[in-house]
Amino acid sequence: MSRTMSTPPQVARTEPSARTTARLGGYALWQLRDYLMDRGAPTMVVGALFGYMVSGPMMGAMKMRLERLSPTALAQMGGYETVRASMVTELTSTALELLLGTLVFLGALFAMNGIVANDRKLGYYRFLFSKPLAPERYYGQAFALHWAGFLGTITILGLVYQALVGPVLTTRLYAAVALVYLCYAGIAFALSAAARWDWLSLVAVTVASNYLWSSFGETRSALAGLLYLFPPIHRTGEVFSAVSKGTTLPWSLLAWFAAYGAASFVIGLVVLRVRRLAIV
Amino acid sequence: MIVFDQVGKRYRSWQGREVRALEDFSLEIAPGEVFGLAGPNGAGKSTLISLLLGFLGPSTGMLQIDGLAPRRYVERHGVSYLSELVNIPPAWRVTSALRRYAILAGLPSHEVHARVESMLETLGLEEHRSKRVRQLSKGNLQRLGLAQALLGEERVIVLDEPTHGLDPVWTQRFRDVVDQLRRPDRVILIASHNLDELARLADRVAIIDRGRLQRVVDVRANERTVTEGAPYRIVVASSDTRVGDVFPGAREVASGEFEVRALSLADINAGLVRLMQSGALVRAVYPVHSPLEQQFREAVGVQVSAGREESR
Incomplete structure (x- = not known):
């Protein structure tokens, strides 16, 4: 102990102001740091593992195919570098098609898991929101920073892939990943604001949407309109297939993803505004 | 400054049973007061504090701080709050936790460092500054909770069981800290089971039981009165x-x-x-029994029979 009983502790005083506001902008770096340490790092590890599991065997096969080609055949096909570049493009296309859907889903799941619900469950909300701070502002900023953090994570994974295999990061990839992520993350955010078991709810919504759209998407009954309450998750394959093949992105479909995610995010903010923080 | 007007709070348990945590609670607390809240476990103290911070909404009645609904007041001005359970993410370090809370309390960036250092010193946390929250003892965690509460210069201070887990030396120091926090424009609300502590610190003490305000004791006047029939x-x-x-x-x-x-x-x-x-x-x-304890025992109906104490 640094004090003795004879020296009572002194509380420094400053003049109170009429209105105080949390410096949320100043807190952004802490929120970004929290994302990278707690959520970005696991996303990166899982992404790297999946990437290795998918690309590793294909890389081996590619090397064997290259070694088996005779010098004459290589020359006829435009030389070693040209053939290798063509094979890498093929490999990357397959890897992207296999990986992106899972990576974006898991990235959103990791980023949003318990984003609101954990603070409520574990009681962290008490000190946070006794400060001059509105929950919807705090979590709204966290949502945006986690989005940016996830895109940063994708960039790092892409750069690693580029160093080991070949170029993969394109504007089209960022656009597709960012908007499909927005859809998943928006849903997860709304669920986290409203319920305790947000990750389980997100999995349930994803499975239910896939099943319902796949089973009843073609029906012409009036009830089929209710399917639009569910996100178009069954069509993420179309988006990532376009990215991997280098064809035109389905922008109307991406707009649907983005609108669904944004609407879910706004619902989450409204829930935060209206719902009381304490769990009783 | 703080007005409870016939405030009630009802919960529905998961079995569908209605629980009346607070009923018809009316009270006014003026600026400059150190106000105590006493009551047995489950009396409604924590519910009252959650209502005051806007973490819960009242089922009936009206509650205002400085003329504003509690949540609105907290979001505009902040409240210095120490909860009964000090919940801070266990992976955070002591200094970084205080920096974070200082930023959220709205302290200008050039004041954060000095204020955090001042709190570390005031609450004897310097030697623990690099420790993670999960490495702190109960008493040190309680002091960290108190430190984060006192980072700002809020006009409402709410301390729920503030000396819980503190040793006698720090309990005494806490009293010194509260004495320094007194200000004519400030309300300090202390909820505690420790009636001796409330008798020393508070001007008035509200005794709550079964969700109802049983009585408000003027501590100073009460000390001068002698209860007839008291043992x-x-x-x-x-x-x-x-x-x-x-x-x-x-x-x-x-x-x-x-x-x-x-x-x-x-x-x-x-x-x-x-x-x-x-x-x-x-x-x-x-x-x-001290005068306040005597009042408490009368208010919550503690009976003494054949040398054995029975509550209700």
Whole structure:
């Protein structure tokens, strides 16, 4: 102990102001740091593992195919570098098609898991929101920073892939990943604001949407309109297939993803505004 | 400054049963007051504090701080709050936790460092500054909770069981801290089971039981009053049968210690005179319960029967 009983502790005083506001902008770096340490790092590890599991065997096969080609055949096909570049493009296309859907889903799941619900469950909300701070502002900023953090994570994974295999990061990839992520993350955010078991709810919504759209998407009954309450998750394959093949992105479909995610995010903010923080 | 007007809070349990946590609660707390909240476990103190911070909404009635709904007030001005359970993410380090809370409390960036250092020193946390929250002892965690509460200069301070887990040295220091926090424009609300602590710190104490306000005790005025019929303890030099002769019904609770009850102050004084005239050496006379404790016991209906205490 640094004090003795004879020296009572002194509380420094400053003049109170009429209105105080949390410096949320100043807190952004802490929120970004929290994302990278707690959520970005696991996303990166899982992404790297999946990437290795998918690309590793294909890389081996590619090397064997290259070694088996005779010098004459290589020359006829435009030389070693040209053939290798063509094979890498093929490999990357397959890897992207296999990986992106899972990576974006898991990235959103990791980023949003318990984003609101954990603070409520574990009681962290008490000190946070006794400060001059509105929950919807705090979590709204966290949502945006986690989005940016996830895109940063994708960039790092892409750069690693580029160093080991070949170029993969394109504007089209960022656009597709960012908007499909927005859809998943928006849903997860709304669920986290409203319920305790947000990750389980997100999995349930994803499975239910896939099943319902796949089973009843073609029906012409009036009830089929209710399917639009569910996100178009069954069509993420179309988006990532376009990215991997280098064809035109389905922008109307991406707009649907983005609108669904944004609407879910706004619902989450409204829930935060209206719902009381304490769990009783 | 703080107004509770017929506030009620009802919950529905998961079995569908209605729980009335708070009923018809009316109270006004003026600026400059240190106000205590006392009550048995489950009396409604925590619900009251959650309502005051806007973490819960009232089912009935109206609650305002400075004319604003609680959540609105908190989001505009902030409240210095120490909760009964100090919940801070366990992976955070002591200094970084305080920096984070200082930023959220709205402290300008150039003041954050100095204020955090000041709090570390005031609450004796310097040697723990690099530790993670999960490595702190109960007492140190409680001090960290208090430090984060006092980072700002809020006009409303709410401390829920503030000395829970503190050793006697820090309990005394906490009292010094509260004395320094007193300000004419500030309300300090302390919820505690420790009636002695409330008697020392608070100007008034509200006693709550079963979700209802039982009474509000003016602590200073209460100290000067003597409750008729309250039990007293008389300590004599050695076990002395004369005490029983002078005070019929006196019960020896320990060697040389007698409890007498249901007497007026005049009766006790007259009895003591007779006792001393008979040659007994009186070492001490004191009320068994402090005035506030006596009020508390009356308010929550604690019965004493055959030497055993029973609540309700």
